[in-house]
Amino acid sequence: MKRILSMLVVSLLVGLAFSSTLIASSGDIGIDERYGKPKVVLGEALSEEQKDQVRNLLNVTDPEQVDEYIVTAEDLVNFIDGDPSSNMYSSAKITRQGEGYGVVVNIVNPENITQVTSEMYANALLTAGIENALVEVASPLKVSGHSALTGIYKAYNVDGESLDKERMEVANQELDVATDLTEDAGIDESKVSELLTEIKKQIAEQNPATKEDVERIVSEQLENLNIQLSPEDREMLTNLFEKMRNINIDFGQVTEQLDSIVADLKGKLDEVTGGDTEGFWQSVKDFFTNLIDSIRGLFS
Template sequence: MHKRILAICLVTMFLAMAVIPTGFAANTDQVVITYGETAYMNPQYKSVVDNYFAEKANVDLNNVNSKVITAGDVNKISSGFSGKYYNSNQIFSSALLDLNQNGEITVEVDDSITTITPEMYMSALKSAGIQGGHVYVTSPVSATGESALAGIMDCYEEATDVEIPENVKEAANQEIATQAEIINNSNVSADDLNKLVEDVKEKVSEENITDHATIVNIINDYSTTYNINISDNDIENLAETIEQVQSVQDDANAYKEQISDIVDSSSSDGGFSLDGIFNSILSVFNINL
């Protein structure tokens, strides 16, 4: 009993001296911000974005690596499949990636993002082979959030120093763009559509289906199951999107292997355990309980 009281006192002293004054500091090398160029160039907009990230991620933004995502960056991976071209005054969405967070990939999206949901971002990122990290997305004004995916993927490249293959980027962006277009064309909710897309992708992946007509039939089946009504044209576009996602899975898996050690080590080293501190102090003072 006396030994345990002594150990608890030592732990308390250690925390008081080491932890309380300095606080818990994340590894800022594993935190990256990408600003949409429109938000970055406007001091008021940038302040709104910075305040959101500082509050949500609890990091000192002065010590965080950052990049600006331009319309040209977004257009490189969007115009080829969707025909969309963004102007420099249209890139508001900004993203922060924190690889210090434990667990699987999580995404938090501000209310300013009107179309793309956290689940849609996660689905697209998983299609690209990304499985870990905590992502925050915001915009200083209402925005669809479509361009933010380019920023999120840039965050991962910056934090891991590993480039995502261009065909994998294109497939992930096409997934986001196609879902956004379907939402705009129909009354289907983002959550219902994302559930359908996830289930279709899972079935196509498990059975390694590459035939377009078969994928269309699968989409139709799930649409009936979930009572989702989307046009034949949207179904065709979605089938093409899922085909492309499936076609790049070898490259996505190769990328996933390249970053797995980085993401895993970031996740495992990012936090601290009171049990770990407790046991370490016991060992230092040779105390057995």
């Protein structure tokens, strides 16, 4: 019994280690007068009680300190020609930052955002043309997380500002491709984000002139990251980046921010594993094998 208790303690510590890499709090920094108030965008489908929950999650303690908006299915149609019957739940807070800050995305309650990771959001936002912002995402109930992207678009399409519609549409497609590769093809979330980021970096570096060039870059990065995809998924990925090439998205302007996404992905894993990824996962496997054997022993 003592052995089982000690194993359960270790299991808890492993869980806490993972949680510490996923959850962060931005704190209340007040209004930066250079960039205006932070913008909070709440999903239309939320009840008033749920909206209050989201405000608490996003650390909105004073309504006078933020500009608040509601993101609707109509916004989804206007920005990306989306489905007008969609339900909008996931919400976001956007705080503008100075040049060189990059795009930092913090999912404040990741247990409720079930498909989209912070790196997926960051990649899509860079594609849409957003730079230098702290973006916090939250939901009071379990959702995929897709509607938060439209909410962020809305925050950037007020007060005379506007994002390019083609870029918003392809960024939304990118998010769909990322979650499809994770859910349907079974590719690890971090691997998907790293793949998308590395392809963008190579497109910035090589400036492909044809779809065949894009297809070659995609194939090279799949091989470099040892990712196996079906011909259909390869075509889906190639078509996504061909569309980006056709609308002349210049990823060279955000290469440093792309580098930071990869660094964050590797940093999170190194923080948990101590740099020994293979040894860490073997120790986790051994732990649970021993735990199961011990529980079996109680009934033998």
